[in-house]
Amino acid sequence: MSGHRGLRVIPTWRHGQERLYVCRPDGRNIAWYDREAARVNLLSEGEQEEVLQALGPFLTGSVAVGPPPVPTPAELARLSLHPDDDLAPNRPGEALLIALDREPAPAHRLRPDPRRRALTAEQTVGEALDHLDGAGWHALHSVPLPGGDRIHHLVIGPGGLFAVHALYARKQRVRIDDPMVVLGRHDPAPLLRDLRSRADRASYALTAEVRPVLVLTDPAALHVTAPPRGVRVLELAVLGDLTRLGGQLKPADVEALHAMARDRRTWERV
Template sequence: MNGLRVIPTWRHGRERLYVCLTDGRNIAWYDRETARINLIGDDRKEDVLEALGPFLTGPVTVGPPPVPTPAELARLSLHPDDDLAPNRPGEALLVALDRDPGPAHRLRADPRRRALFAEQAVGEALDRLDGAGWHTLHSIPLPGGDRVHHLAIGPGGLFAVHALYARRARVRIADPLVTLGRHEPEPLLRRVRGNAARASYALTAEVRPVLALVGPTDVSFTAPPREVRVLQDTALPDLARLGGVLKPADVEALHAMARDRGAWGRV
């Protein structure tokens, strides 16, 4: 054994295998699609090839990677345990349900499963924007137990998106209150704005709040909400039409900063 470990990751539908030291630092990665092994240094080339041996299925190109951008350097230096990019939509809820599924005889649906459905629907819609130059991070933990459900970063700027299950319900919005059907109103918009403000502080960039409603039958407003963009999940692709705020290099740099768990510890 050479002390190296191989960690598979998926991003934008492509698989990469990262070769890490015992302290978590990456020293190489294998891109299956291009059949290329990128070495950060040549001193452990043979060890890297040995570690990746069971995963190789044909001839590969081995060599140093192209000159990395600052964003790529930040990603490569990030410990896998601190990387939020692999988080699935609803990651925190998936973990909670796995640890405590709840009683099987529950008469009403577990509200966590409805919340999970909403986060997954919104997350999948946002992930489909990747081809338009966007990146989305999911289930970003904040100090105190709250979360940013989704952070979308792209040419149109940064958006903290809060997913709300509203299937077959009428939604009435009287800022900051949001009422679902016959349920009691809740000051949800205050929370949505607050989480976006915390994200702005963490990233030192403007993050705009979005409330994404999943499956409502009707949405009404007493007045336009202050600062918060309210969208149905079917309208999320419209974000891809926004532009003129961030250049591609800025998108990559902000994504590299936001995926680091440590960036969110001080908000």
């Protein structure tokens, strides 16, 4: 991060691509540099000289400078979002990565830290969801809810909105008897009830229907006693089937909901 006359340059990454945002001291974005497009997009032409000076150390080769190409309302909302409130840069498993960094498992622990398996599941599912981006879908990861709860992945696209929960099930038998989920030899847990609750909270926050999805990573076997109420259960290999769903949201609606969902403040009162 660097600055010029109070301006800050903040790098962000999404799908391996870097953008550099230029912010005022109050956190408001006034420009961004898209390396791939070799373009500096200005929201305020009167500050072009200051913006280019702040970006000076980062610019490579010749770049185009000018206003952004006809921004949508959703794009403007995103650009005005303070970086600290933007959930879009979250990595899959972001909350677990931070927790493991702050409180690593004791070195003398004999059994693997269960958080590691949970992290593997979130990262595997999250990476698969990120690949849906080219099909008109957006995925947000580790969406925080009040009380310390969170949604592993929130997916928004033509087929609607989905709150996705990743469950590590590698080489284990899974039995689902709504609302209970039994993983291997573990005790039954009312996971489906919890997933419906999180989806309901997300629906309230976004004023749009959010449907819960449970994704199992490589189970040895799956037995479902009866179709769970309102919860879609998928194995990782068929997660891409979500892209075949359509007819629910127009592209402009997808972008508007994504802009709302990526704002951390949207989730503060649910």
